[in-house]
Amino acid sequence: MKFIKKSESVIGLxxxxxxxxILFAFLVAESVIMKDIILSNSVVxxxxxxxxxxxxxxxxxxNRQVQLMANQKM
Structure with a gap:
């Protein structure tokens, strides 16, 4: 049970x-394809x-806090 809680925190992190x-890599690939790097759009x-x-x-x-509160009430 401890492993599940630890993996949930790792996923959340x-x-x-x-x-x-992934979004930054997509942005770089798009700017390379378009042959122009628009800095303001990338910052946005x-x-x-x-x-x-x-x-x-x-x-x-x-969601995790709601689950913990529900478990404490039970």
Missing amino acids: WLPILVIL ALATAIMASAALVTILVS
Whole structure:
């Protein structure tokens, strides 16, 4: 049971980092294909990726806290 809880925390930690890396790699590939690097758009896309991953972490943490509270009541 301890392994499951540890793996959940590892997934919660690495998932947003992976999302940011995938989006950034997609952005670099797109700029190479288009042959022009638009810095402002890449900064906006990176900020959007960071906000989306932060929202995902918030959802995961709140879901975990709800599960813990439900387990304590039982």
